[in-house]
Amino acid sequence: EDQVTQSPEALRLQEGESSSLNCSYTVSGLRGLFWYRQDPGKGPEFLFTLYSAGEEKEKERLKATLTKKESFLHITAPKPEDSATYLCAVQGNTGNQFYFGTGTSLTVIP
Amino acid sequence: DTEVTQTPKHLVMGMTNKKSLKCEQHMGHRAMYWYKQKAKKPPELMFVYSYEKLSINESVPSRFSPECPNSSLLNLHLHALQPEDSALYLCASSHPSGRGVTDTQYFGPGTRLTVL
Numbered sequence: 001e002d003q004v005t006q007s008p009e010a011l012r013l014q015e016g017e018s019s020s021l022n023c024s025y026t027v028s029g030l031r032g033l034f035w036y037r038q039d040p041g042k043g044p045e046f047l048f049t050l051y052s053a054g055e056e057k058e059k060e061r062l063k064a065t066l067t068k069k070e071s072f073l074h075i076t077a078p079k080p081e082d083s084a085t086y087l088c089a090v091q092g093n094t095g096n097q098f099y100f101g102t103g104t105s106l107t108v109i110p
Numbered sequence: 111d112t113e114v115t116q117t118p119k120h121l122v123m124g125m126t127n128k129k130s131l132k133c134e135q136h137m138g139h140r141a142m143y144w145y146k147q148k149a150k151k152p153p154e155l156m157f158v159y160s161y162e163k164l165s166i167n168e169s170v171p172s173r174f175s176p177e178c179p180n181s182s183l184l185n186l187h188l189h190a191l192q193p194e195d196s197a198l199y200l201c202a203s204s205h206p207s208g209r210g211v212t213d214t215q216y217f218g219p220g221t222r223l224t225v226l
Contacts, residue, residue, distance in 0.1 A: 032213055043114075043200050043217035044153070087152060091213055097166065098215060100152035 002027045002092050006101035013078055013108050021073040021104045023088030033071050034098065035064050036087040044087055047073075078108045113137075114218035116201050122224045125191060131221050133184040133201030142184040143215065144176060145200040153200055153217075159184065160206045191225045198222055 005024045013019055025033065032051055036044035048057045050066040057064050061082065063074040073086055085105045089098040114135045123129050133142065141160045145153035158166035159178040173195075175187040184201055202215040 034214060036217075041198065041220070041222065043116075043220045046214060046216055049214045089215075097155060097158070102152055105150075 002090065002099045004088055004090055004099050004101035006086075006088050006104050008104060009102070010105045011107070013075075013106070015079060015108055015110050016077045018074070018076045018078070020075070021086055021106070023071040023073070023101055024069060025071070025088075025090045025099075026069075027090045027092040027099070029093035031091040031093055033066055034089045034091070035071070035073055036089070038085045038087055038103070040085075047086075075106070078106075080108045080110050082106065083108045114201055114203055114216050116199075116218035116221050118221060119219065120222045120224075122226065123188065123191065124226050125193075127191075128187070128189045130188065131186040131199055131201075131223075133186075133203075133218055134182055135203040135216070135218075136182055137203060137216065138181075139203035139205055139216075140181055141204045141206040142178060143202040143204075144184070144186050145202065145217075147198045147200055147220070157186075188223075191223075193225050196223055196225045 003026045007022045032049050034049050035047040038044045048064040053068045055066050061076050065072045085103045087103045088101045091098055117132045143158050144156040146156055147153045155168050156170045157176045162178045173190050177185040198220045200220045201218040204213050204215040
């Protein structure tokens with residue numbers, strides 16, 4: 001059964017304190033792994049799509065990496081505006097359906 | 111442009127009302143989705159339309175009725191809802207699996223539904 005686990009559940013960082021969020025997955029044939037940012041009461045905002053182990057993508061202070069079993073979202077020198085819930089989702093070879101993790105709630109303290 | 115729009119932003123309805131949520135995208139995507147999201151939980155898939163045909167119905171109660179009138183529009187008709195149906199309803203779109211460069215789903219801002 002396809003499954004996604006995110007850790008930690010919540011993370012508090014001082015401004016400028018770099019860290020990583022983890023997304024572990026099991027899926028029958030990975031088609032894609034997706035990272036989203038979600039602010040309270042709003043829709044998820046697309047960040048990255050990763051397709052194969054070894055792939056890396058960057059955007060501003062965020063960098064996403066992928067192995068055969070997990071993905072990391074690295075946040076370098078975070079700012080308070082990076083505070084949000086970060087969701088990971090995977091898609092297997094069976095079709096359109098995404099399997100979401102429960103998210104990591106990030107708070108960056110000034 | 112990766113925009114998905116949803117109306118209304120907020121909706122309050124009684125248990126005997128009939129209302130509809132609307133979603134629109136102009137990215138040429140032929141797969142569209144409805145999700146339900148409760149506070150502090152991930153989005154939960156309700157329905158998937160692929161090429162305007164319903165392809166996935168995740169055992170959603172019949173008081174929720176989806177409709178895809180054309181490739182850009184997706185509706186969710188609501189009737190006789192219960193208070194536990196109060197949630198954020200999200201629409202998303204993507205290229206259908208295997209048909210596009212990316213299967214990335216792009217989400218709308220959501221409709222906050224409250225059932226009294």
